[in-house]
Amino acid sequence: MTTTRPSLGRIALNAAAGLSLLYILLPLIFVTWLAFFRQEIPSFPPEGYSLKWFSAAANNQPFINGFLLSLQVGVAATLLGLLVGVPASLALVRHRIVLGPLFNTLLLMPLVMPGIVLGTAIYVFQIETEIATGLPVMGSQGGLIAAHTLVVIPWVVRLVTASLVGFDRTIEEAAQNLGAGPFTTFRRVTLPSIRPGIVAAGLFGFVTSFGNLEMSLFLVGPGRTTLPIAILQYLEWKIDPTVAAASLIQIVLIAVAMIVTDRYVKLSRVV
Amino acid sequence: MARLSIEHLRKTYGDLTVVNDVNIDIADGEFLVLLGPSGCGKTTTLRMVAGFIAPSAGSITIGERSVTTLPPWKRNCGLVFQSYALFPHMTVAENVAFGLEMRKIPPADRAPRVAEALRLVQLAGFDERYPRQLSGGQQQRVALARALAMEPDVLLLDEPLSNLDAKLRQEVRVEIRDLQRKLGLTTIMVTHDQEEALTMADRLVVMEKGEVRQIGTQRELYERPADRFVAGFIGRSAFLDGDIVAPGRFRTKGGVAIGCAAATRIGAATLALRPERIAVGGEADGLHNRFEARVEHASYLGAILEIDVSLSGPDAIDKDRMLLQIPNKAGIAEPKPGETITIGWAEDAGLVYPREG
Numbered sequence: 001m002t003t004t005r006p007s008l009g010r011i012a013l014n015a016a017a018g019l020s021l022l023y024i025l026l027p028l029i030f031v032t033w034l035a036f037f038r039q040e041i042p043s044f045p046p047e048g049y050s051l052k053w054f055s056a057a058a059n060n061q062p063f064i065n066g067f068l069l070s071l072q073v074g075v076a077a078t079l080l081g082l083l084v085g086v087p088a089s090l091a092l093v094r095h096r097i098v099l100g101p102l103f104n105t106l107l108l109m110p111l112v113m114p115g116i117v118l119g120t121a122i123y124v125f126q127i128e129t130e131i132a133t134g135l136p137v138m139g140s141q142g143g144l145i146a147a148h149t150l151v152v153i154p155w156v157v158r159l160v161t162a163s164l165v166g167f168d169r170t171i172e173e174a175a176q177n178l179g180a181g182p183f184t185t186f187r188r189v190t191l192p193s194i195r196p197g198i199v200a201a202g203l204f205g206f207v208t209s210f211g212n213l214e215m216s217l218f219l220v221g222p223g224r225t226t227l228p229i230a231i232l233q234y235l236e237w238k239i240d241p242t243v244a245a246a247s248l249i250q251i252v253l254i255a256v257a258m259i260v261t262d263r264y265v266k267l268s269r270v271v
Numbered sequence: 272m273a274r275l276s277i278e279h280l281r282k283t284y285g286d287l288t289v290v291n292d293v294n295i296d297i298a299d300g301e302f303l304v305l306l307g308p309s310g311c312g313k314t315t316t317l318r319m320v321a322g323f324i325a326p327s328a329g330s331i332t333i334g335e336r337s338v339t340t341l342p343p344w345k346r347n348c349g350l351v352f353q354s355y356a357l358f359p360h361m362t363v364a365e366n367v368a369f370g371l372e373m374r375k376i377p378p379a380d381r382a383p384r385v386a387e388a389l390r391l392v393q394l395a396g397f398d399e400r401y402p403r404q405l406s407g408g409q410q411q412r413v414a415l416a417r418a419l420a421m422e423p424d425v426l427l428l429d430e431p432l433s434n435l436d437a438k439l440r441q442e443v444r445v446e447i448r449d450l451q452r453k454l455g456l457t458t459i460m461v462t463h464d465q466e467e468a469l470t471m472a473d474r475l476v477v478m479e480k481g482e483v484r485q486i487g488t489q490r491e492l493y494e495r496p497a498d499r500f501v502a503g504f505i506g507r508s509a510f511l512d513g514d515i516v517a518p519g520r521f522r523t524k525g526g527v528a529i530g531c532a533a534a535t536r537i538g539a540a541t542l543a544l545r546p547e548r549i550a551v552g553g554e555a556d557g558l559h560n561r562f563e564a565r566v567e568h569a570s571y572l573g574a575i576l577e578i579d580v581s582l583s584g585p586d587a588i589d590k591d592r593m594l595l596q597i598p599n600k601a602g603i604a605e606p607k608p609g610e611t612i613t614i615g616w617a618e619d620a621g622l623v624y625p626r627e628g
């Protein structure tokens with residue numbers, strides 16, 4: 001009997017992959033570790049371990065308010081992003097639109113545009129809008145949601161167009177042939193087929209919105225801060241492990257959301 | 272069920288005419304086959320009937336109802352797609368029930384009709400499977416059951432057998448035909464497969480380049496092809512180009528004189544002969560037209576021998592090539608190129624068509 005020895009190339013590849021993974025996970029590992037340190041000023045080695053920072057984070061009023069605002073904004077922006085992005089994807093994939101590729105690129109833009117640039121641009125736009133219309137746009141929750149919708153849309157367009165491209169349109173014709181009008185056809189046949197793309201887009205859009213710091217910095221109003229900003233503000237005063245604990249809670253929540261989603265649609269297949 | 276009438280149907284894309292002035296009347300319960308080479312406009316015609324393509328001109332009437340401008344979901348045509356187009360996220364039963372659901376039939380009444388449709392296509396008990404768990408042949412039956420369950424006025428089949436393997440095709444062919452007769456369904460089937468068309472149809476429509484070349488029964492198409500295309504497309508024919516020089520007298524391009532009863536109108540013409548009317552060797556004795564033909568090429572095709580011969584001598588400008596098909600009877604060896612064989616046919620054997628090109 002012979003056992004094939006793994007080739008040198010294979011070993012090198014696995015080592016490189018392992019190293020990259022470690023590099024990605026390292027900050028996460030440190031944050032997790034830090035969250036359980038007993039002492040206030042992070043230093044190595046830890047003096048001991050404690051869970052007190054978790055209760056500190058959970059009882060910190062700015063964090064709680066920030067979390068609730070981020071949640072509201074994230075959910076609203078995700079829903080709006082889907083409402084705009086799904087029809088846009090349908091139009092881009094299914095109709096020959098003048099300048100279609102250009103629109104496609106434009107819709108993906110916010111994903112590659114630096115957050116600071118985006119924030120500045122929206123900030124200026126909102127000021128101009130407020131001056132022109134007299135409406136209280138600046139620092140309002142509506143203004144924040146509108147901006148966050150912008151970073152959700154690229155995810156929706158990217159993932160939904162991808163699932164539409166491989167979609168066999170004759171099943172829509174079959175539905176119509178069996179007596180379904182356009183709306184019923186969309187609801188009963190098209191939507192179920194692109195649902196994985198939509199769910200994944202909603203999840204990634206929400207996470208992007210929830211974690212957004214740079215753009216939000218320009219747009220929040222007094223007494224209305226999102227969680228990342230609340231954390232940043234806290235860090236200006238203190239560097240105790242409360243922040244690490246808050247981050248860990250956030251990471252766990254997102255991980256749970258991903259795992260639950262993955263049970264229904266295989267994320268690795270659509271992203 | 273209902274009769275279906277297609278009048279002056281036409282479809283153009285820009286300058287391209289894909290379907291041109293098609294007129295077809297289909298009787299209640301008739302099985303009509305649209306036959307023609309790939310790209311001749313069969314699918315386009317069928318999809319205009321189903322409502323997925325808007326005609327550039329013409330009208331479509333189902334029963335007493337003009338459906339020309341109706342959207343697909345109001346036509347009540349059961350279409351079986353070439354790719355089956357089953358809903359992948361629905362079970363077999365849900366697929367079949369879909370049409371009933373769209374007609375607002377209460378769930379309690381749907382179940383027996385779904386069961387009946389599945390029983391008809393011999394898929395009873397497959398209700399809870401998903402399409403991906405079925406073989407190609409089974410998916411095809413589900414597609415058929417789904418179309419049948421909604422009790423369509425007409426059944427439309429687009430190359431329904433083309434994705435099945437040869438053996439299954441034979442079976443399904445018979446099944447579809449039996450089912451269609453039993454239910455008395457007015458049916459149009461599209462195919463490019465001549466044998467499939469001939470075995471299944473009550474009547475055939477031969478199309479080419481967007482136009483109807485001939486409508487008729489198998490016998491009418493074979494014995495009285497309307498033009499040279501049909502003569503070559505339905506069954507085989509050997510063709511000889513030449514001229515009708517006098518009533519009853521045909522002269523090939525190479526100068527060979529042939530007696531032909533069908534030759535009446537003087538002018539350029541093509542003579543078409545069915546292979547079984549051409550006698551070979553001793554059988555040609557005493558026939559009006561009898562020639563020593565030179566073998567150019569011979570192929571052994573199992574049941575038949577296919578022999579390419581020329582009628583006129585090697586120095587003629589046009590060699591008058593024609594393709595013979597001889598039944599492969601015991602003891603016949605295929606002749607070698609360069610040999611001569613005797614062939615002949617009766618004066619009433621050929622049909623003549625105006626010469627093309």
Ligand SMILES: Nc1ncnc2c1ncn2[C@@H]1O[C@H](COP(=O)(O)OP(=O)(O)O)[C@@H](O)[C@H]1O
Binds near residue numbers: 284309314316
């Ligand atoms: N949307 C279209 N635009 C231009 N030409 C088309 C279009 N659809 C079909 N055609 C042309 O029409 C002809 C007939 O097509 P089709 O009806 O599918 O043929 P068949 O089913 O007989 O093979 C083909 O030559 C095809 O290229």
Ligand SMILES: [Mg+2]
Binds near residue numbers: 313
């Ligand atoms: Mg076709």
